[in-house]
Structures are given as structure tokens and as C-alpha cells.
Amino acid sequence: MSSAYLWGLLFFSLHAMVPITLAAVGEVIGETAGLFNIGLEGIMLTAALTGALGATQGGWPLGLLVGLATGLLIGLIFGLISTYAKGDQLIVGIGVNLFALGFVAFGLTLLGSPGFYIVPAASRLPKIHTAVGNLSPLVLVAVILPFLVYWLLNYTQLGLKLKAVGEQPAAADVAGLRVNALRLGATACGAALAGLAGAYLSIDWLGSVTKEISAGRGFIALATVVFAGLNPLLTLLGGIIFGFFDSLATWVANIPGVKEAVPWQMISMLPYVVTLLVVAVIGRVHFPSALGKPYSRE
Amino acid sequence: MARLSAKLAAIPGLRPVGESSLAGLIGMILGALLLLLYKFNPLLAYESLFAGGFGSLYGWAESLANATPLILTALTFAVGLRGGLFNIGAEGQVYVGALAAVATGLLPVPAALRLIVTLVLALAAGALWGLVPALLKMTRGVHEVISTIMLNWIAYFFAFYLIAHTLSSPLNGSRTIRIPPAARFGVILPGTDLNYGILVSILLALLFYFLLWRTTVGFELRAVGYNPRAAHYAGMDEHSIGHWAFLLGGVSAGLAGAVQLMGRPPSYAILSGIPQLLNLGFDGIGVAMIGRNHPLGILLAAVFFGGLEAGGRTMELVAGVPLEMVRVVEGLILIALAVPELGRFLTYLRHLNPLELLSRQRRRAD
Numbered sequence: 001m002s003s004a005y006l007w008g009l010l011f012f013s014l015h016a017m018v019p020i021t022l023a024a025v026g027e028v029i030g031e032t033a034g035l036f037n038i039g040l041e042g043i044m045l046t047a048a049l050t051g052a053l054g055a056t057q058g059g060w061p062l063g064l065l066v067g068l069a070t071g072l073l074i075g076l077i078f079g080l081i082s083t084y085a086k087g088d089q090l091i092v093g094i095g096v097n098l099f100a101l102g103f104v105a106f107g108l109t110l111l112g113s114p115g116f117y118i119v120p121a122a123s124r125l126p127k128i129h130t131a132v133g134n135l136s137p138l139v140l141v142a143v144i145l146p147f148l149v150y151w152l153l154n155y156t157q158l159g160l161k162l163k164a165v166g167e168q169p170a171a172a173d174v175a176g177l178r179v180n181a182l183r184l185g186a187t188a189c190g191a192a193l194a195g196l197a198g199a200y201l202s203i204d205w206l207g208s209v210t211k212e213i214s215a216g217r218g219f220i221a222l223a224t225v226v227f228a229g230l231n232p233l234l235t236l237l238g239g240i241i242f243g244f245f246d247s248l249a250t251w252v253a254n255i256p257g258v259k260e261a262v263p264w265q266m267i268s269m270l271p272y273v274v275t276l277l278v279v280a281v282i283g284r285v286h287f288p289s290a291l292g293k294p295y296s297r298e
Numbered sequence: 299m300a301r302l303s304a305k306l307a308a309i310p311g312l313r314p315v316g317e318s319s320l321a322g323l324i325g326m327i328l329g330a331l332l333l334l335l336y337k338f339n340p341l342l343a344y345e346s347l348f349a350g351g352f353g354s355l356y357g358w359a360e361s362l363a364n365a366t367p368l369i370l371t372a373l374t375f376a377v378g379l380r381g382g383l384f385n386i387g388a389e390g391q392v393y394v395g396a397l398a399a400v401a402t403g404l405l406p407v408p409a410a411l412r413l414i415v416t417l418v419l420a421l422a423a424g425a426l427w428g429l430v431p432a433l434l435k436m437t438r439g440v441h442e443v444i445s446t447i448m449l450n451w452i453a454y455f456f457a458f459y460l461i462a463h464t465l466s467s468p469l470n471g472s473r474t475i476r477i478p479p480a481a482r483f484g485v486i487l488p489g490t491d492l493n494y495g496i497l498v499s500i501l502l503a504l505l506f507y508f509l510l511w512r513t514t515v516g517f518e519l520r521a522v523g524y525n526p527r528a529a530h531y532a533g534m535d536e537h538s539i540g541h542w543a544f545l546l547g548g549v550s551a552g553l554a555g556a557v558q559l560m561g562r563p564p565s566y567a568i569l570s571g572i573p574q575l576l577n578l579g580f581d582g583i584g585v586a587m588i589g590r591n592h593p594l595g596i597l598l599a600a601v602f603f604g605g606l607e608a609g610g611r612t613m614e615l616v617a618g619v620p621l622e623m624v625r626v627v628e629g630l631i632l633i634a635l636a637v638p639e640l641g642r643f644l645t646y647l648r649h650l651n652p653l654e655l656l657s658r659q660r661r662r663a664d
Contacts, residue, residue, distance in 0.1 A: 038443060077633070081633065087638060089636075090384055090443075091587055091635065091636035094386075094583055094587070094632060095584075095629050095631075095632030095633035095636060097580075098581075098584055099625075099626055099628075099629025099630060100629070101577070101580075101625050102626035102629060103626050103629075105620070106620050106622040109620035109622060216447065219443075219444070222444060222447075223444045223448065226440075226441060226444055263459055263462070263463065265456070265458045265462070268455045269452050269455040272451040275448050276445060276448040276449070279440050279444055279445070279448075280445075283438045283439050284439030
């Protein structure tokens with residue numbers, strides 16, 4: 001087996017890691033503060049489309065910005081309903097996913113291309129050229145970000161405050177922390193990262209938008225958060241594991257001999273089977289005590 | 299007037315109906331704003347949407363046909379939530395039930411028994427698939443949201459595999475073998491998709507109502523969902539109750555997949571890409587939420603969703619609005635429904651006595 005194959009596998013894994021890790025790290029911030037956002041999938045999907053449109057209009061910087069802003073906006077709506085309005089987080093999240101499913105299909109039809117939209121090559125993110133292949137700059141962002149968030153959550157006052165409102169909102173409230181404001185900010189920033197992940201899918205990695213572009217990656221990011229037990233550094237590992245099996249599926253499916261022996265549908269199952277197995281092996285993990293519950297003063 | 303509003307408040311079930319209707323209205327208004335943004339005529343769009351879904355006998359038949367599987371997948375989510383579980387695995391269980399229904403065609407079964415055997419095998423397959431997240435949760439503490447989503451994707455690719463290989467039709471590569479005629483539900487209104495499969499859905503909704511509100515298991519299930527700690531101290535076994543919730547959910551979703559294939563003309567087979575099964579499970583969640591996780595509410599909400607779907611095609615033709623707009627509105631309705639303040643708003647509205655308002659205005663005018 002040539003080394004080019006192996007480099008290809010590694011590079012593909014790194015690129016497949018990016019959306020999972022970005023969304024998962026964002027979700028770690030939100031869940032630390034006590035909000036469980038099941039709408040990551042919908043945010044990614046919506047931001048993939050809006051980001052692609054932004055990039056087509058004003059180049060990749062605008063595309064990334066629009067992706068971030070889309071995530072932030074949906075995160076704010078999700079956060080406002082889940083904090084101040086004391087709504088049910090799971091229902092809002094499901095609503096976001098349903099909305100995104102319709103919105104992206106609706107948008108693609110309006111663009112005159114039901115099915116998919118190709119982002120013009122000039123509007124895509126420039127690659128870092130290395131001796132063994134091209135690398136997306138967002139790979140670096142996804143590698144550095146978990147360390148930053150780890151520092152933020154464990155070594156800053158803000159991190160301590162976020163943990164406090166996630167674990168003991170009543171005590172945090174008594175201590176003078178603005179529980180709902182902190183939660184809203186945390187989940188909105190987290191959602192913005194999911195939006196960045198979506199924009200990455202369309203204007204960088206895949207270069208096009210389809211109705212199924214997120215392909216369950218938002219949900220896999222949620223599983224990664226479970227796997228990581230809310231440790232940002234472990235979301236990197238989770239992203240790499242999933243990214244590896246995601247790329248292995250594509251890679252194996254293209255090797256002559258294997259292609260005929262193992263049906264592609266079975267290989268495509270791999271990432272999901274592995275995620276399920278990993279989560280089952282890890283079992284119960286500790287989550288913030290107040291996760292998923294709206295806070296109200298009695 | 300005050301007496302009337304007090305009387306209205308006393309009617310059980312009126313409040314949830316009011317809240318769902320209000321959420322529906324808000325979702326539609328937000329959808330209309332989105333339509334305006336894209337320079338469509340929202341009035342024309344909604345008029346054609348409802349005319350298509352409920353404006354004719356044909357429309358009603360199509361709406362009811364669409365509601366048939368949605369009732370079942372909504373029951374899956376509802377029975378889970380009543381038991382305190384967020385079971386979003388109906389999607390995958392539908393696929394598995396549909397595959398089992400098609401696979402039954404390969405078995406030697408007497409024609410007289412074919413319909414019932416097909417249904418039983420499909421519900422068993424759905425139940426088995428539904429038990430996996432139950433076991434993972436009870437033994438390993440895996441959250442059901444994660445496990446059911448993963449199982450949905452596994453079922454998805456498994457379906458693609460079986461459609462292309464084991465169950466593939468020798469005559470037509472783009473679909474599975476057909477459900478044998480003996481296992482098909484007859485069409486109720488010729489020329490439409492409405493078939494006797496809807497009886498299975500209605501029957502199951504009634505059965506779930508009976509199970510949840512008239513049996514001990516149902517009582518315990520609701521108790522565990524309402525307050526797990528109290529249920530625990532009352533001596534209820536949360537684990538076995540959790541298994542029941544997943545099992546019943548799997549049965550219902552498995553039947554949804556089967557009924558969708560056994561009833562809807564003309565294919566009576568799974569087409570490649572599973573277009574007729576896709577999103578039935580996820581739409582069921584919306585139906586369950588709008589139906590307030592009550593079997594009777596679900597029947598109404600499913601007809602509403604089924605009507606939106608049926609009318610969507612008319613809307614596309616008449617107003618030029620893409621069919622997908624329907625799902626955008628559904629999502630917005632759900633988001634609106636999640637806001638508990640809606641309920642408080644309704645209470646507020648009830649206190650606004652029109653006569654009093656009038657006299658207040660008069661006083662201000664004086």
C-alpha cells in the first residue's frame with residue numbers, strides 16, 4: 001500500500017474531524033452552563049446554506065461570518081426560549097431541526113437547483129499547501145479551539161461562573177450571578193461554532209450544499225460531547241475517531257477488491273456503529289446537575 | 299361573559315387545544331413573513347394550502363392517507379415522553395418495520411393469514427429495534443437521544459443494503475419485491491391513497507389511550523414520567539417501565555412502516571432512496587407535540603400535518619411556493635409551542651373581558 005493512500009486517509013480524517021469538533025466544543029460550552037441544544041444538526045444545515053450564499057456574494061470571509069452569525073442567531077432564539085421564557089429545550093431543538101430541513105430544501109429550490117448548490121471555486125476557502133496534500137486552515141482552528149475552551153472553562157472566572165450556573169443555578173443566583181444571561185451567552189456562542197461548522201461544510205470541505213449536507217454530524221457532535229464528558233480536549237479525540245471512520249468508509253469503498261467484497265452501505269454504517277459502541281462502552285458520564293432544566297426562582 | 303369564560307376554562311382539554319392552535323397561528327404568521335421576504339403572496343399560498351388539504355373530498359382523503367403513518371410514529375414519541383423518555387428512534391423503527399413487511403413476502407404464508415402475519419412481523423421488528431436503546435439506557439446509561447439517532451442512521455443504510463440486495467426486485471432494480479396482494483389494504487376512496495390501513499392507526503391510538511389511562515402499567519408509566527423520584531419511592535420499577543415505553547413505541551413505529559407499504563398504491567414496495575418512508579418518524583415528533591402527547595390530540599394533529607402535506611402540492615402549483623415551505627412552518631409551530639408563556643398568554647386573553655374593555659375605553663373617552 002502506497003504512502004499516498006495513507007496520507008490521503010489522514011488528511012481526510014482531519015477534514016472530517018473539523019465539523020464534529022467545532023460543534024462539539026461549542027456544545028460543551030453550552031452544556032457546561034446547563035443548556036442542551038439538540039438543534040445542532042439544524043444549525044449546521046442552515047449555516048451551510050447561508051454561509052454558501054454569503055461566500056458567493058462576498059467571498060469566503062463573508063461566508064464564514066454569515067455562517068457564524070446564522071449559528072449565533074439561532075442560538076439566541078434557542079437560548080431566549082430556553083432561559084427567560086423557560087421553554088422546553090428539547091422541543092425547541094427539534095423545532096430548529098425541522099425548520100432547517102424545510103428551510104434548506106426551500107432555499108435550494110428557490111436558487112433554481114433543487115437538490116444541490118455548488119459554491120463557486122473562487123468563493124471557497126484557500127487551502128494551505130503542504131508537501132503531502134492541501135489542508136484547510138479550519139483544521140488548525142479546530143485543533144486549537146478545544147485548548148482555548150479548556151483554558152476558558154477551567155482557568156478563568158468566566159469558566160467558573162458558567163460551571164456554577166450549570167451545576168447550582170440557585171446558589172449562583174444567590175451569589176449574584178445572572179443565571180439566564182450567562183446561559184444565553186454560553187449557548188449562543190456554542191451555536192455560533194456549530195454555524196461555523198456548517199459554513200465549513202459548504203464553502204470549504206465539500207464545496208456544495210445539499211439537503212442532507214450535515215448527514216447527522218450535529219447529532220454525532222452531541223454524542224461526542226457525551227464521549228468527552230464535557231472535557232473540550234476530548235472532543236478533539238472524539239472528532240478524530242469519528243473522522244477516521246468517516247474517511248475509512250470513503251477510502252475502503254474506493255479500494256479495488258474491497259469495493260466488491262464489502263457493500264458500501266455496510267461501510268457507511270461504520271461511523272454510526274462505532275459512535276454507538278464508544279458511547280456504550282463509556283456508559284454513564286457526569287453532566288451538570290441542572291442540565292436541560294430551565295431555572296426559575298422559587 | 300365572565301361566566302362563559304369560566305365555563306370554557308372548566309372544559310378539560312380546551313387549554314391544550316387552545317395552546318396548540320395559538321402556536322399553529324404563530325408558526326403560520328412567521329411563515330407568512332418568510333414568504334413575504336421571498337416575494338411570495340402568503341394569502342394565496344395559505345389559501346391554496348388549505349384548499350388543497352381540506353377543500354375537497356379528494357383533499358380530505360389524501361390528508362387522511364398522509365395522517366395514517368404519522369399517527370403511529372407520533373404515538374411512538376408520545377408514549378416515550380409520557381414515560382419520561384425522549385425516544386426519537388421512530389424514524390429507524392419505521393424503516394425496520396417496512397423491511398420486515400416486505401421480507402414477509404418471501405415466507406410461505408397462507409393467503410388468509412398473510413395480512414395479519416405481515417403486520418405482526420413488522421411490529422415485532424420495530425419492537426426489537428426499539429429495545430436496543432432501552433437496553434443501552436438501562437444497562438449502560440446511554441442517553442436515548444444519542445442511541446436512537448445512531449440507530450436511525452444504521453437502519454437507514456441497512457435499508458439501502460437490503461433494497462439493493464436481499465429484497466431487491468428481480469424485475470425492477472429501483473425497488474424491492476412487492477407486498478403480495480393478500481397482504482394489502484384495500485383503497486377506501488378509489489383514485490386516492492386513502493386505504494383501510496388508517497383503521498390500524500386509529501385502533502392503535504385508542505389502544506394506547508386505554509393502556510396509558512386505564513391500566514396499571516400505563517399509570518406507572520405516566521407516574522415515572524411525571525416524577526421519577528416519587529414513582530421510585532412508591533415502589534415502581536423504572537427499568538421495566540422504561541422497557542415498556544420503548545417496546546410500545548417500537549411496535550407503533552414498526553406498524554407505521556408496514557401500513558405505509560401495505561396500504562398506499564401503486565407501488566406496494568420500498569423504492570430505492572426510501573422516499574415514502576423518509577422523515578415519517580421525525581414528522582411524528584411534531585405531530586405528537588402539537589397533539590400534546592395524547593392519543594386523541596395526535597389523531598387531530600396528524601390530520602392537520604397530513605393536510606399541510608397534501609395541500610403543499612397545491613400550494614406549489616397555484617402559488618409557486620416550494621413544497622418544503624410546509625416543513626418550515628411545522629418547525630416554526632414547534633418552536634412556538636415550546637414557549638410555556640403561550641399558555642399564560644391564553645389565560646391573560648381569557649381575563650380580557652370584551653365588555654369590560656369596551657367600558658374601559660368609554661371611560662377613557664370621557
